[in-house]
Amino acid sequence: MTTVRQLLDGKSPEVHAVAPDAAVVDAIRLMAEKGIGAVLVMDGPRLAGILSERDYARKIVLRDRSSRDTPVADIMTAQLVTVGPGAQVEHCLQLVTDHRIRHLPVVEGSAVVGVISIGDLVKAVIDAQQQELEHLQQYIVAG
Structure with a gap:
């Protein structure tokens, strides 16, 4: 099946990130501008966490906190689940299901x-199933 590396090859190489001391409002603004649901939190070259729309809703909105005065580090998810480029799509699906998350940072070495x-x-699963269906149809027609 498909690997994470293959998925990344089909995507924009740009990774959107903010610093831990950035205001939450700036991270949310970046997510809105880029049309994404999460940003990585990078402390220099080190992956420190991830901030998602879910973090914002649960830790800012529901707690009546100020997104202008709250640093990203205060509400980010620091206990990260990551994968390497060689991970299989099935393994990644199991991780997002088990951990109830929507985004997986891809780390190679420390980068x-x-x-x-x-x-x-x-999308990768649907594409693989479509390809398999087409092969089966060709086999039936040819056989």
């Missing part, structure tokens, strides 16, 4: 090389 979303994973 972040991308982010995949649950949407990327579902």
Whole structure:
């Protein structure tokens, strides 16, 4: 099946990130501008966490906090689930299901090389199933 590296090859190589001391409002603004649901939190070259729309809704909105006065580090998810570029799509789907997350940072060595979303994973599964269906149809017609 498809690997994370193959998924990343089909995506923009750009990874969107903010610093831990950035205001939450700036991270949310970046997500809105880029049309994404999460940003990585990078402390220099080190992956420190991830901030998602879910973090914002649960830790700012529901707690009546100020997104202008709250640093990203205060609400980010620091306990990260990551994958390497060689991970299989099925393994990634199991991780997002088990951990109830929507985004997986892709790390090679100590460097972040991308982010995949649950949407990327579902699309890969659908594409693989479509390809298999086409092969089966060709086999039936030829046989």
